[in-house]
Amino acid sequence: MTALPPLREVIAAHGLSASKALGQNFLLDEQLLARIAAIAGDLQDHAVLEIGPGPGGLTRAALRAGARVTAIEMDRRCLPALAQLGEAFPGKLQVVEGDATQIDHDALMGEPYAILANLPYNVGTPLFTGWLGGESWPPRWQSLTLMFQQEVAQRIVAEPDTDAYGRLAVLAQWRSTAKLALKVHRSAFTPPPKVMSAIVHVVPTEQPDGVSARVLERLTAAAFGQRRKMLRQSLKGLPGGLAALEEVGIDPQRRAETLSVTEFVAMARALTK
Structure with a gap:
């Protein structure tokens, strides 16, 4: 040494x-x-x-x-x-x-x-x-x-x-x-x-297929920007946000902090499409 x-x-x-x-x-x-x-x-x-x-x-x-x-x-x-x-x-x-x-x-x-x-x-x-x-x-x-x-x-x-x-x-x-x-x-x-x-x-680790990092960043910014509000409110300003909720089957009355990382990835994949 x-x-x-x-x-x-x-x-x-x-x-x-x-x-x-x-x-x-x-x-x-x-x-x-x-x-x-x-x-x-x-x-x-x-x-x-x-x-x-x-x-x-x-x-x-x-x-x-x-x-x-x-x-x-x-x-x-x-x-x-x-x-x-x-x-x-x-x-x-x-x-x-x-x-x-x-x-x-x-x-x-x-x-x-x-x-x-x-x-x-x-x-x-x-x-x-x-x-x-x-x-x-x-x-x-x-x-x-x-x-x-x-x-x-x-x-x-x-x-x-x-x-x-x-x-x-x-x-x-x-x-x-x-x-x-x-x-x-x-x-x-x-x-x-x-x-x-x-x-x-x-x-x-390996990146999930079909997901854009930029889309995930925009999604999380919108979801947690008003973290105490329901997703139907916090995501209404994000183009395609409410449709992605429906496609993935996430209750729009949930709040961002209740979603798992996997659920955010699934939403970002829907938005990326």
Whole structure:
């Protein structure tokens, strides 16, 4: 294992502090970081994309696991610390300065890859839904191992007829498997956030036949946009929505949170036709 200074020393040496504006909270416990990297599976000589590495805690865990890491960081203050980490792992770390929401990740990586990230809270959900979207499937990414606020993580893995179940659960589960792999106490971070966090692990599965991802996205947006209303009300503005309900045999008096992922897929298939 490559000998590196403790992360606290790295932060002090480079005068770093977590930026509230960038949604940063640093993880410094290297045993915990190694556990998070291990959730992604065998990383030996695998390509890994990391978003928002900050001072490089999770980055060093992935590198120690044998990964080839490409890290996107928009906070220029962190670049010198990441450059030093790259020197400790020659040829294994590429750092790209920029906004991860504005970069084509597939083009950047150029090969199948895993995504591993302690996502900044303010961009976590948009990035996640972007990775889950698109008509092309399976995706170039092979797995997602991501830190979220615990509330968001629970929404991703939620089951029907629960308070947490909604659009995010359907989009995450209709053509992939999602599990809550690890809960992380707020005290593990510097500075401690106001909320608890959790790691979600997602692996793509086979896409159901005859279903457009764009149609499913529009369907779930309409259905959960007025989640306390009956489907006959929430879907009346979606072209073909009420006819799809009838075709699939779903009671229009039901509410969106009572529908299973399979039922949403069946409706999206009817709408796609």
